[in-house]
Amino acid sequence: MSLKCLYFSVLRISRKMLIAQILLLICIVCYLTAKPLIKDTNCPAQDPAVINFQKYLRIDTSRSENLYKAVNLLQSLATDIGLEFAVYEPAGKPICVLTWPGTESSLPSIMLNSHVDVVEADGVGWMYPPYAAHIDEHCNIYARGAQDSKDLGIQYIEAIRRLKNQNVTLQRTIHVTYMPDEEIGGFQGMREFLKMKKFKELNVGFVLDEGLGSQSDENLYVTYQDKRAWSMKFTVEGIGGHGSFMPKDVAVTKLNRLLNVMIDYRTSLEEAMKSVNQLHSGPYTAMNINMINGGYAPNVIPSSFSLVADMRLATTANATEMLSLAKSWAEYAGNGTKLEFLRREMDALATPVDNSNPYWITLRDTVYDLGFNVTPIVLPATSDSLFVRNYGIPAFGFAPLFNTVQRIHNTNEYINVHVFMRGIEVYEVLIKNLGNLASVINFK
Ligand SMILES: [Zn+2]
Numbered sequence: 001m002s003l004k005c006l007y008f009s010v011l012r013i014s015r016k017m018l019i020a021q022i023l024l025l026i027c028i029v030c031y032l033t034a035k036p037l038i039k040d041t042n043c044p045a046q047d048p049a050v051i052n053f054q055k056y057l058r059i060d061t062s063r064s065e066n067l068y069k070a071v072n073l074l075q076s077l078a079t080d081i082g083l084e085f086a087v088y089e090p091a092g093k094p095i096c097v098l099t100w101p102g103t104e105s106s107l108p109s110i111m112l113n114s115h116v117d118v119v120e121a122d123g124v125g126w127m128y129p130p131y132a133a134h135i136d137e138h139c140n141i142y143a144r145g146a147q148d149s150k151d152l153g154i155q156y157i158e159a160i161r162r163l164k165n166q167n168v169t170l171q172r173t174i175h176v177t178y179m180p181d182e183e184i185g186g187f188q189g190m191r192e193f194l195k196m197k198k199f200k201e202l203n204v205g206f207v208l209d210e211g212l213g214s215q216s217d218e219n220l221y222v223t224y225q226d227k228r229a230w231s232m233k234f235t236v237e238g239i240g241g242h243g244s245f246m247p248k249d250v251a252v253t254k255l256n257r258l259l260n261v262m263i264d265y266r267t268s269l270e271e272a273m274k275s276v277n278q279l280h281s282g283p284y285t286a287m288n289i290n291m292i293n294g295g296y297a298p299n300v301i302p303s304s305f306s307l308v309a310d311m312r313l314a315t316t317a318n319a320t321e322m323l324s325l326a327k328s329w330a331e332y333a334g335n336g337t338k339l340e341f342l343r344r345e346m347d348a349l350a351t352p353v354d355n356s357n358p359y360w361i362t363l364r365d366t367v368y369d370l371g372f373n374v375t376p377i378v379l380p381a382t383s384d385s386l387f388v389r390n391y392g393i394p395a396f397g398f399a400p401l402f403n404t405v406q407r408i409h410n411t412n413e414y415i416n417v418h419v420f421m422r423g424i425e426v427y428e429v430l431i432k433n434l435g436n437l438a439s440v441i442n443f444k
Contacts, residue, residue, distance in 0.1 A: 043139035043417055049158040049424060050141075050417055052077060056150050057133035057143035062120040067094055067180050070116045074098065074153075074178060081161045083176070090196050091188035093180035097202070100160055102173040102435060108205020109173040110434045112427075113384060114152040115182035115189070115210065118145040125411035139417045146415040147401060148408040149210040151423065153178060155400070159427035170435030175202055182210075182384050185229075185343060190384035194391050206359045206394050206434065209385045212377070213401030213408075220372045222363065223379035223397035225350035226386040227281065227312040228319070231342035232326055234258055236333055240303030247301065251294065255305045258333035262289060262309065265325075282315040282378030285322075308342070315378055319346045348386050351394040358437060359394055366433045370426055372402065400426040 044050060052073075059069045071087060074096045078085040084099040096116075102109070121130035121144040128134035130144040143150075156176045163170075179189035193199055212221045236258060238251030265287070272284045287309055294305030313322060330339040353360050353376040360376075367374050379385075379397055388395040400423035407413040 039137045040139040043135065044421055045135045045139070045417060047417075047421065049154065049161075049421065050135075052158070053150070053154040053420065054133040054135075054141065054143075056154055057141070057145055058131055060118075060131045060144075061116050062118050062144065062183075064093065064117070064180070067116060070178070071096055074116075074157075077157050081157065081164060083157075083160065088193065088196060088198060090192035093188045095180060095189060095193050096178040098157070098176040100164075100170070100174040100176075102170045104171045104438070105173065107172045107438060108203050109175055110431070111175045111177055111202070111204045111207045112152075112156045112431070113177045113179065113190075113207055113209040113388075114149040114156070115179040115384065116150075116153070117179075117181055117183050118148065118150070119183050119409050120144075121411070121413075127412055130413070135417060140414045141417060141420070142412060142414045144413055146413050147213055147399075147404070147406070148413070149182075149399075151401065151415055151420060152210055152399060155420070155423045155427050156431075158424045159431055162424070162428050163432060168432060170432065171438050172205075172435045173203075174431060174435055175204065179384055186384045186387060190387045194387055204393055207385065207388045207396075208363075208430075208434075209388070209395055209397050210383060211397035211399040211401075212379070213399055213404045213406050215403065215405060217403040218372055220367060220374050220398070220400060220402060222353065222360075222374050222376045223383075223385070224353045224360075224376050225282065225315060225389070226348050226379045226382045226397075227286070227315065228317075228345040228348045228386075229382040230311040230313060230322070230326075230344050232309045232311065233306060233340050233342055234309075234330060234333065235304055235306045235338040235340075237304045237336040237338075238301075240301045243297075243299035243301055245301070251302055251305050254334040254337060255292070255294070255307065258307060258329060258337070259289070261329050261332050262287070262307075265329075279375070280377060281312075281380035285314045285317050286312040286380065312380065312382070313345075313348075315348070315350070345382065345386060347390055348382075349389040349392075351389055351396060357394065359396070359434070362433050362437055363396060363398065363430065366430050367400075367426065370429060372400075372426075374398075399423075 055073055060066050061070055071094050075085050078098045086097045088095045123130055128142045133141055133143040135141050181189040211223050214220050236251050236254035238249050238254060239247040241247060269285055269287055276283045289307060289309045291308035295302040326339060330337040355361060364374050383397060385395040385397055402419060404419060
């Protein structure tokens with residue numbers, strides 16, 4: 001090899017090496033600056049609490065025939081921890097009550113409520129099957145019910161398990177309750193349970209129920225009042241017949257009038273909504289027209305149409321005035337328009353969130369000591385707590401669900417396992433503090 005050749009081959013090697021080094025450097029920079037697509041190697045996926053949670057999530061409780069599978073699971077968990085277990089069926093569906101007796105039976109008990117049922121999920125649009133409770137590489141469990149409210153149902157039990165393992169005893173009795181039908185109104189669950197003699201015997205002084213999650217990792221929400229749910233069905237009637245005729249008084253004309261007047265009202269509600277802080281839904285009424293039915297063939301004029309509207313009343317709305325308004329819409333639509341209520345809650349009492357309420361002080365201070373602020377808000381929807389507060393028992397909706405995108409009733413409902421486990425720690429302290437709140441006998 002000549003000197004000239006040697007010179008050029010060395011130059012070629014070093015140029016190749018230089019390119020290789022640059023590529024390596026680019027790879028290192030990409031790796032270090034990439035979003036954490038890296039596997040969560042600290043995921044406590046094998047923790048017994050997580051495994052119990054997965055067992056619960058894998059029962060498709062959107063189907064009422066599966067409710068008893070959940071009852072069996074809850075019974076086995078209760079037996080495992082040493083809690084008393086009872087099932088009541090005031091209206092044909094099972095309500096489970098797990099009881100941890102306190103040392104002072106004269107004190108009012110604490111009730112920790114959640115619901116077993118979930119809304120349906122057909123799997124369309126889901127990354128994983130909705131009843132598989134799959135844990136992905138980021139330590140997120142995907143399942144229907146993961147945020148609403150099977151997370152709470154297991155967190156309560158696992159928190160009590162930890163307290164019992166530490167030989168903690170509480171002054172107050174704790175009842176962990178599981179309702180069967182919150183998603184369809186609670187008419188065979190909480191509403192009927194409260195009428196039972198057995199419920200009175202539980203001597204409940206305060207209820208914690210499902211609440212709203214938070215995207216923040218330092219602020220949680222407490223709901224102290226629900227909005228009143230009104231579900232209104234209007235039926236308009238007119239002359240039917242062959243599709244080739246043009247009768248004057250057809251049902252669709254009345255439907256059109258009804259839609260116009262209701263949509264005008266809805267537009268005014270949108271304006272009212274814009275004027276308030278979006279976090280606080282109490283000051284405005286919400287309304288949506290969610291179902292319109294009528295007609296069965298392209299060449300037949302239907303003799304009736306029905307329309308269903310879902311309304312959530314502002315906390316300050318006057319129910320009597322609202323009723324007159326709905327009746328006026330039916331009149332405006334035209335003769336023969338019927339109005340019936342599928343649901344009409346006239347009252348939705350609030351639980352105080354001030355220093356007069358020792359349960360509020362305990363909740364707020366406990367959660368604060370654990371590193372979270374709590375913001376009291378009105379629940380934009382309606383939950384089982386509405387029945388509890390109207391019965392005269394103070395109740396808060398609460399969920400230690402932080403740093404979580406809300407996916408309730410949506411596809412890809414999930415909870416991060418670390419968030420789930422932290423929630424158990426939150427309840428561990430909260431249950432202990434509420435259970436030892438000895439000074440309050442009769443706060444209503
Ligand atoms: Zn729920």
